[in-house]
Amino acid sequence: MTNAPDRFALLQRLLHWLMAVCIFVMLFIGVGMVSTVAPKYLPLILIHKTLGVALLFLVLMRLALRLYYGAPPLPADLPRATKVGAALSHQALYALMIVMPLLGLGMLWAAAYPVVLYGGIQIPALLPQSDGVHTLLWNAHFYLGFAFFALVLLHLAAGLFHALIRRDGVFEKMALFRLPGRTAP
């Protein structure tokens, strides 16, 4: 265990927090834009599409880094069930980060809307118009969006639990800075 890193690589940590902020923004803009008819609807949906596609690129980078660097081990005294839960929830987060943007894009393609991002970047359609496909992808984007938010909250709660209550160094693995007076066990 001596050569196992005690925290994620700097690039991994930077990406984690950048994406965390962006995903929060995406979820809030998502539910906000679909519930307004005000002029801000247009800039909000433009940000939603642009940031969502950007996140797709970021998560691919992040997965590559994860495969290359791996992850530091969890504390040995963590109950087995907790470890399994952590692994599963992290896999689900990765899956959602990949799937949500793809569903968003697919839903627009299947509705024959041109997909134009900030700066006029145009994404060509990879699906033909289809009522059935549009509805399927719309439902998936909708329900998984809420599941995503729930999972993000759970993840946040677990992180804070490690940071404030267990104080077992798990939070510090992803923290951007070493907290004063704390060392990984």
Add this chain to the structure above:
Amino acid sequence: MKQSGKLPRSSLGSLVLIAAVLGGGAAAFAYSAGWLSPGRLTPGRMIEALAPPGGAPPGYRRNHAKGICFTGVFEANGNGVELSRAKAFAQGRYPALGRFNLGTADPNAVDATVRVRGLGLMISPAEGEEWRTAMINPPVFAVSTPQAFHDLLLAAGSKNPEAMKAFVGANPEFAGFASWAKTAPWTGSYAEEPYNGLNSFIFTNASGTEHAVRWSLLPSAKPIPVSKAELDERGPDFLEQEITERVRTAGPQRWTMLVTVADPSDPTADPSKAWPQGRRTVEVGTLVVQRIEPERDGPCRDINFDPTVLPPGMRVSDDPFPAARSSVYRKSYDLRTAEAKDYPRNKAAKP
């Protein structure tokens, strides 16, 4: 640090903090989603207000529900280039797809009972250059704001005879539309109607100069006034039958597209206010309608003529309607595509 099964007392504060973070996050999310603001005008509430007394017929557009598809070309004469760098204005012939329609939420409405006639149009010069617009025959819109449109729908649908009076009192701009509705002659054909975009947009030309504009389609066919009483005698679908027959026997039907350029002092944020006579206009091309197809199996059915689908060289202005329309049309589209089994195509679906 050694963890035992029990939490030390100092953890209580931390637990409260965690609960507060989660609760705060969830509350902020609920606020963004509008769940804590029942007064917010959402696309869902607008759709509810549009619904006819018996509820919206599933599978159809939530407004302008009755219509018929057309295909043809837009022949740009090149004059529009001075106003906008959109490809649709560069001299040439571009595919056009559209829909003649009636301003009603009832897909089975009797044609002679609907005052407002409309036209949805999509011009596709090239990938990334698509231009969608949805236009109607009155010269001004009924109200100044999307909120007022919602109020109008509620008042018009209300059983209370005072509701409309109260609405008109609070929204005097309605008079312009009301006087058009009362006095403008009816015609017996979609081909004899003008269609006005009403909303203001900003055009940008190749050198970056911007102009606020509105656009209209003016018919080549001469409008022949027909009394309402006479239209009542015609069949419930006479408009669809007439346009089908006219294109089949008389050939393609044409409209001149006219762009009106605002003076800096003209109101761009209010489609109920016409701009003064004498504003500069530019004829930018001709819409040629070549073929009519029933909506059920036609190419316009599954298109959302969202007025914010604009090519480079056009963008929205301070007019609040295009954004509101985009949000509501999207919701209408989500609903009707999800209900497609209630309005099935006759042809087997394309794979």
